[in-house]
Amino acid sequence: MEVELKDMIEDLESLKQSLSDPSLHSSIDKLRLRVENLTNMAKSVPVRRSKVKDMSAEVVDSNPYSRLMALQRMGIVKNYERIREFSVAIVGVGGVGSVAAEMLTRCGIGRLLLYDYDKVELANMNRLFFRPEQVGMTKTDAAVQTLSDINPDVVLESYTLNITTVQGFDTFMSSLRNKSFCPSKEGTGVDLVLSCVDNYEARMAVNQACNELNQTWMESGVSEDAVSGHIQLLIPGETACFACAPPLVVASGVDERTLKREGVCAASLPTTMGVVAGLLVQNTLKFLLNFGYVSPYLGYNSLKDYFPTMAMKPNPQCSNAACLERQEEYILAKPARDAAAKAKMEAEALSATECQLHADNEWNISIVDDSEQDRMDGTSADALPEGLTRELPSADEFQKSSVPGSTDTSVDDLEILRRQLDALNAD
Amino acid sequence: MEVELKDMIEDLESLKQSLSDPSLHSSIDKLRLRVENLTNMAKSVPVRRSKVKDMSAEVVDSNPYSRLMALQRMGIVKNYERIREFSVAIVGVGGVGSVAAEMLTRCGIGRLLLYDYDKVELANMNRLFFRPEQVGMTKTDAAVQTLSDINPDVVLESYTLNITTVQGFDTFMSSLRNKSFCPSKEGTGVDLVLSCVDNYEARMAVNQACNELNQTWMESGVSEDAVSGHIQLLIPGETACFACAPPLVVASGVDERTLKREGVCAASLPTTMGVVAGLLVQNTLKFLLNFGYVSPYLGYNSLKDYFPTMAMKPNPQCSNAACLERQEEYILAKPARDAAAKAKMEAEALSATECQLHADNEWNISIVDDSEQDRMDGTSADALPEGLTRELPSADEFQKSSVPGSTDTSVDDLEILRRQLDALNAD
Numbered sequence: 001m002e003v004e005l006k007d008m009i010e011d012l013e014s015l016k017q018s019l020s021d022p023s024l025h026s027s028i029d030k031l032r033l034r035v036e037n038l039t040n041m042a043k044s045v046p047v048r049r050s051k052v053k054d055m056s057a058e059v060v061d062s063n064p065y066s067r068l069m070a071l072q073r074m075g076i077v078k079n080y081e082r083i084r085e086f087s088v089a090i091v092g093v094g095g096v097g098s099v100a101a102e103m104l105t106r107c108g109i110g111r112l113l114l115y116d117y118d119k120v121e122l123a124n125m126n127r128l129f130f131r132p133e134q135v136g137m138t139k140t141d142a143a144v145q146t147l148s149d150i151n152p153d154v155v156l157e158s159y160t161l162n163i164t165t166v167q168g169f170d171t172f173m174s175s176l177r178n179k180s181f182c183p184s185k186e187g188t189g190v191d192l193v194l195s196c197v198d199n200y201e202a203r204m205a206v207n208q209a210c211n212e213l214n215q216t217w218m219e220s221g222v223s224e225d226a227v228s229g230h231i232q233l234l235i236p237g238e239t240a241c242f243a244c245a246p247p248l249v250v251a252s253g254v255d256e257r258t259l260k261r262e263g264v265c266a267a268s269l270p271t272t273m274g275v276v277a278g279l280l281v282q283n284t285l286k287f288l289l290n291f292g293y294v295s296p297y298l299g300y301n302s303l304k305d306y307f308p309t310m311a312m313k314p315n316p317q318c319s320n321a322a323c324l325e326r327q328e329e330y331i332l333a334k335p336a337r338d339a340a341a342k343a344k345m346e347a348e349a350l351s352a353t354e355c356q357l358h359a360d361n362e363w364n365i366s367i368v369d370d371s372e373q374d375r376m377d378g379t380s381a382d383a384l385p386e387g388l389t390r391e392l393p394s395a396d397e398f399q400k401s402s403v404p405g406s407t408d409t410s411v412d413d414l415e416i417l418r419r420q421l422d423a424l425n426a427d
Numbered sequence: 428m429e430v431e432l433k434d435m436i437e438d439l440e441s442l443k444q445s446l447s448d449p450s451l452h453s454s455i456d457k458l459r460l461r462v463e464n465l466t467n468m469a470k471s472v473p474v475r476r477s478k479v480k481d482m483s484a485e486v487v488d489s490n491p492y493s494r495l496m497a498l499q500r501m502g503i504v505k506n507y508e509r510i511r512e513f514s515v516a517i518v519g520v521g522g523v524g525s526v527a528a529e530m531l532t533r534c535g536i537g538r539l540l541l542y543d544y545d546k547v548e549l550a551n552m553n554r555l556f557f558r559p560e561q562v563g564m565t566k567t568d569a570a571v572q573t574l575s576d577i578n579p580d581v582v583l584e585s586y587t588l589n590i591t592t593v594q595g596f597d598t599f600m601s602s603l604r605n606k607s608f609c610p611s612k613e614g615t616g617v618d619l620v621l622s623c624v625d626n627y628e629a630r631m632a633v634n635q636a637c638n639e640l641n642q643t644w645m646e647s648g649v650s651e652d653a654v655s656g657h658i659q660l661l662i663p664g665e666t667a668c669f670a671c672a673p674p675l676v677v678a679s680g681v682d683e684r685t686l687k688r689e690g691v692c693a694a695s696l697p698t699t700m701g702v703v704a705g706l707l708v709q710n711t712l713k714f715l716l717n718f719g720y721v722s723p724y725l726g727y728n729s730l731k732d733y734f735p736t737m738a739m740k741p742n743p744q745c746s747n748a749a750c751l752e753r754q755e756e757y758i759l760a761k762p763a764r765d766a767a768a769k770a771k772m773e774a775e776a777l778s779a780t781e782c783q784l785h786a787d788n789e790w791n792i793s794i795v796d797d798s799e800q801d802r803m804d805g806t807s808a809d810a811l812p813e814g815l816t817r818e819l820p821s822a823d824e825f826q827k828s829s830v831p832g833s834t835d836t837s838v839d840d841l842e843i844l845r846r847q848l849d850a851l852n853a854d
Contacts, residue, residue, distance in 0.1 A: 048560070065553065123486075125577065133576070226501070268495075282696070282702070
């Protein structure tokens with residue numbers, strides 16, 4: 001628009017010069033003023049933020065990464081900037097996938113691959129992310145528009161396709177294999193696949209692709225009544241694949257499209273989907289940046305605010321051939337894994353001894369133990385700056401002692417535990 | 428902009444008529460064409476969706492409420508459209524408050540009151556909601572801009588003020604008292620206050636206002652290390668107020684502004700804040716629309732995916748005078764509460780008997796039991812349409828039986844329960 005306005009000023013100037021009657025010059029000047037006003041109006045249309053070369057921890061209002069880099073000073077993450085090296089694929093850009101994409105974009109993920117074949121509808125407006133003016137656009141196009149405005153540093157790749165078709169599946173597979181973003185990376189070209197689809201068929205397609213490619217992925221889902229959801233980590237060969245166990249999200253015997261055609265639609269809420277997206281991306285950050293405990297399965301029952309957890313081993317009778325291959329490889333690699341674990345333990349023991357030897361520590365050099373147990377229990381508690389205390393007790397503290405300010409909790413807990421024990425013993 | 432372009436066309440026409448030299452007419456026509464092109468460009472700027480008079484459950488792509496009204500057919504909510512009668516005040520439009528406001532807006536809440544004094548900065552971009560082009564705007568203005576585009580049906584009131592100043596507190600109080608939106612409402616003009624502020628002083632101001640007005644509210648918070656958070660329900664006189672118990676979010680002895688000035692900033696993540704906002708608004712929906720269990724306190728420890736719960740009674744030695752008044756009123760109202768509860772139980776018993784008497788039920792009239800226990804355990808499970816099954820077992824089922832598909836879970840559970848019992852017995 002600015003180019004057109006500039007051209008118009010030039011046209012007005014040349015017209016003015018060709019006018020013989022000077023009394024008409026004022027009309028031209030008036031028109032020129034109008035165009036200048038319009039130019040100013042057009043300029044007030046938002047400009048995008050420029051790219052940021054390096055993530056800085058500097059605390060200034062203009063730094064979009066200051067609050068993320070602060071995770072290092074707070075002792076939560078060792079090297080936050082590594083996030084720029086990672087590629088995450090998000091399959092399904094709906095109520096969960098779009099919010100997951102926005103969270104990863106705002107966290108400054110290196111590269112996002114987005115897959116969806118659907119268009120934005122007004123019926124999607126009860127969930128976060130899409131805006132009414134995007135109705136009619138493909139979800140991938142609308143997502144790229146919004147996400148590139150939010151953070152131009154993220155490399156966005158979008159695929160408007162259905163992964164359950166033969167051609168869509170092939171493109172999906174080759175896009176995951178493409179290693180041009182980080183040629184030195186082992187395995188595929190992506191670090192994690194997030195499944196945010198809403199049907200069984202698409203989940204089975206993601207499962208097939210990830211089993212074939214030996215690709216770690218996370219599953220997510222929200223129930224048809226909108227009030228429960230879950231996330232699940234799937235490592236081919238090591239954990240149950242989606243075909244190993246009867247799926248946890250079931251629309252038994254009824255096709256979703258049939259439901260829709262008959263004028264029945266599933267319910268959805270921005271709350272449940274926002275919580276599931278948040279838990280999914282939090283698990284993703286923990287997995288990629290190596291902090292906290294990566295949950296193998298986490299459920300969310302919002303009616304009771306109840307969060308079940310569990311872990312599932314692969315099924316040796318799984319119907320998926322690629323899963324069986326990965327299981328075999330995992331078993332064969334056991335001696336190597338054991339040796340690596342032993343070497344790591346020995347190295348850590350040595351570090352601990354060295355720490356003892358240099359107890360005065362003149363240069364204030366500390367050797368940080370990165371074993372999982374320590375990351376979970378110790379590091380972050382010790383690393384808070386002076387004056388700040390932790391908001392919640394750690395799970396261990398909480399379970400060991402009774403709840404402060406509530407005298408009868410331990411009695412209730414005992415009663416609940418006794419009933420649970422009885423139920424388990426009765427099996 | 429369209430008005431200016433229309434004026435310009437008129438100016439060009441009158442100029443054309445005053446030109447004696449017809450050879451210059453083509454220059455004017457060329458300019459006119461340019462203005463017409465600009466008019467078309469200006470028109471392609473997104474138009475907002477129109478208001479919707481009544482919430483419809485019709486399953487068409489153009490219905491922004493179809494997936495919410497489906498909560499009724501799924502048996503989760505009895506009357507979803509009641510949401511249009513409610514007013515919710517959100518204090519603090521930051522990482523949690525802005526997302527909570529967006530969720531309530533997309534759910535079609537009747538009226539939202541927003542309070543914040545801060546401006547949008549690039550440093551906020553690591554959390555959801557605000558966009559880089561809004562940098563420099565007040566958070567309230569930017570929020571109203573985004574929210575009114577998303578859902579023009581919601582009545583938005585914004586207050587750019589600091590509630591911890593004397594004048595700000597007065598305006599806050601009178602805005603809560605204003606009953607013009609729903610004059611028949613008992614108590615104040617709002618149904619719930621959500622505190623989404625990031626400091627102790629502001630929380631104490633919300634606490635003071637709600638104790639004085641006998642206003643139910645919910646507290647929320649995220650820890651400085653960005654990896655924990657909580658929500659809490661506060662009913663003056665009935666539960667602990669914010670001054671009754673030592674606050675759970677503590678920056679002990681250190682002022683946040685001091686921290687910021689010294690070049691230290693707290694960490695934040697879109698994930699944790701998104702989860703806390705989701706849990707907060709889910710609790711709000713359960714509270715307003717009368718379904719599920721409204722949590723008195725729910726914590727979120729993201730490093731361990733651990734969600735502590737508890738309930739706190741008011742402190743008879745609370746330092747807040749208004750809290751003590753509400754406590755006294757609550758105790759005095761006990762006989763009336765007991766009588767009401769008894770009458771309700773008797774009415775329910777009568778309904779049950781009547782149901783038995785008319786077992787054939789020719790007109791298919793059902794008397795639904797709205798006691799809390801039934802809402803929590805029964806209704807929704809029975810009400811799912813044929814062919815749909817629940818994603819997660821209810822908490823009761825889950826605790827009674829072992830996890831399906833995981834053969835060694837019961838042994839692990841037994842071991843965990845035994846250790847928890849030992850820990851509790853050791854107290």
